[in-house]
Amino acid sequence: MNQLDPQPVLYLDNAATSWPKPPEVIDAMRRYLTEVGANPGRSGHRRSVEAARVVFGAREAVARLLGVDDPLRVVFCANGTHALNLALRGLLRPGHHVVTTGMEHNSVMRPLRALEAQGVEVSVVPCTSQGVLDPADVERALRPHTALVVMTHASNVVGTIMPVSEVASLAHAHDVLLLVDGAQSAGALPVSLDDLGADLFAFTGHKALLGPTGTGGLIVGERVDLARFEPLVRGGTGSRSESQVQPDFLPDKFESGTLNVVGLAGLAAGIEWILERGVAAVRRDEAELTSRLITGLAETPGVCVYGTGDVERQLSTVSFTLAGMEPGEVGRHLDDEYGIAARVGLHCSPLAHETMGTYPGGTVRFSLGAFTTEADVECALRAVRALAEAAGRR
Amino acid sequence: MSAASPTHTLFLVPSANHAVQGERALLRAGLGCRLIPVPRDLSSQCGVCLRVRFADRGRTEEALTAAGTVVEAIHDVLMD
Numbered sequence: 001m002n003q004l005d006p007q008p009v010l011y012l013d014n015a016a017t018s019w020p021k022p023p024e025v026i027d028a029m030r031r032y033l034t035e036v037g038a039n040p041g042r043s044g045h046r047r048s049v050e051a052a053r054v055v056f057g058a059r060e061a062v063a064r065l066l067g068v069d070d071p072l073r074v075v076f077c078a079n080g081t082h083a084l085n086l087a088l089r090g091l092l093r094p095g096h097h098v099v100t101t102g103m104e105h106n107s108v109m110r111p112l113r114a115l116e117a118q119g120v121e122v123s124v125v126p127c128t129s130q131g132v133l134d135p136a137d138v139e140r141a142l143r144p145h146t147a148l149v150v151m152t153h154a155s156n157v158v159g160t161i162m163p164v165s166e167v168a169s170l171a172h173a174h175d176v177l178l179l180v181d182g183a184q185s186a187g188a189l190p191v192s193l194d195d196l197g198a199d200l201f202a203f204t205g206h207k208a209l210l211g212p213t214g215t216g217g218l219i220v221g222e223r224v225d226l227a228r229f230e231p232l233v234r235g236g237t238g239s240r241s242e243s244q245v246q247p248d249f250l251p252d253k254f255e256s257g258t259l260n261v262v263g264l265a266g267l268a269a270g271i272e273w274i275l276e277r278g279v280a281a282v283r284r285d286e287a288e289l290t291s292r293l294i295t296g297l298a299e300t301p302g303v304c305v306y307g308t309g310d311v312e313r314q315l316s317t318v319s320f321t322l323a324g325m326e327p328g329e330v331g332r333h334l335d336d337e338y339g340i341a342a343r344v345g346l347h348c349s350p351l352a353h354e355t356m357g358t359y360p361g362g363t364v365r366f367s368l369g370a371f372t373t374e375a376d377v378e379c380a381l382r383a384v385r386a387l388a389e390a391a392g393r394r
Numbered sequence: 395m396s397a398a399s400p401t402h403t404l405f406l407v408p409s410a411n412h413a414v415q416g417e418r419a420l421l422r423a424g425l426g427c428r429l430i431p432v433p434r435d436l437s438s439q440c441g442v443c444l445r446v447r448f449a450d451r452g453r454t455e456e457a458l459t460a461a462g463t464v465v466e467a468i469h470d471v472l473m474d
Contacts, residue, residue: 040410041409041410041411041441041442042440043431043440044429044430044431044432044440044441044442045431048410048442049410049413049414049429049442052410052411052413052414052429052442053414053417055411055414056411056414056415056418059411060418070462071415072411072412072415237409238409238410238440238441239408239409239410239411239439239441240408240409240439241438241439241440241441242437242438242439247408247409249408249409249464251411252408252409252411
């Protein structure tokens, strides 16, 4: 049973998942469920073909947003974590060396630590306490047997945008592939994979792409040798049904089992919504609000804001702590007394918090989205000021 | 007695993804097509193929090649 009360919510947890979704997303999902409903690629009837069109439309939308020439290079997964696991576990073997950074989410670190136990060597390049990475440090970490560099495009804790294209150039000069975790950046930053230089780009559909949960994927670039890239899951694809051997072509090699078609219908609509407005325009609006939020927080006595503090170098994700009040308590007061949804703690990124010096206590994170308004930011600032005063009186 | 002339051409592709990709390419080129189940006598796979009018065979082949759609086989057929 829904236990939400009718109090209006000020949703500032868009880095966890975006909300609300555009009405077009819900309409597209309803249309698939009521008018199509079939399994794509499994049958030859019209509804199955229409379902295949829905899926392909989502591939085209992702490809257009990320500047990918061939929509068939978009491999759909359950989420960004699934996509990262596919790339890491599909490409790395015992004896390989992999380089990553000190700002990674557990969606990168946990599969890497599991691979490390199986004989993959892992190097973690430190970042500054603001989450800033020096690309030269990545190059210094490369070794003759380095197979991959994996790094986030933008931190999920403080939003710091990482120097991906610089790292890509250095990695490619050493014939090393680059895997980018775009969970936070896809849809939030104008991204062209050619400019970025990523060989593999993992994205999630339910954050800045405004789609539903259960969607995400991996862009597989032309430099990736498919013959050396193992799927996580094998099974039915609707193609090559006469064979008991997994297809070797994209995207079927990596897409066994029925896709989340209703989710992909919504994802395509979410991306179209963004493309109509322009990623750069949405980014500009969010940056203005983020600037106001950072300034307001920094001016509040007892508040410590983390990250660069420069909206040109970060997404609309802002982490802070309040002197005299634990992040968990701040989050509870924000929710109970102000109807503000924020995320507190370690954000599934203990390594990033160690880098920032906020481990194990964590931070309070406000993450703005496409529907956040100036009034929302002012409301959040008033709430934090009130909590800071209360903490100061203790 | 001469054999009847083909009415349609079927383009067999690796998957439904490729079929829709090809359909999009043909629509852009102003060519009509239908996605239909692959006839069992042509392939044992359970997917769909692109059916075009036999008269459009050449232009279809050109459009699919230009779009980079992988075609595994081409069959001229007599169909309703």
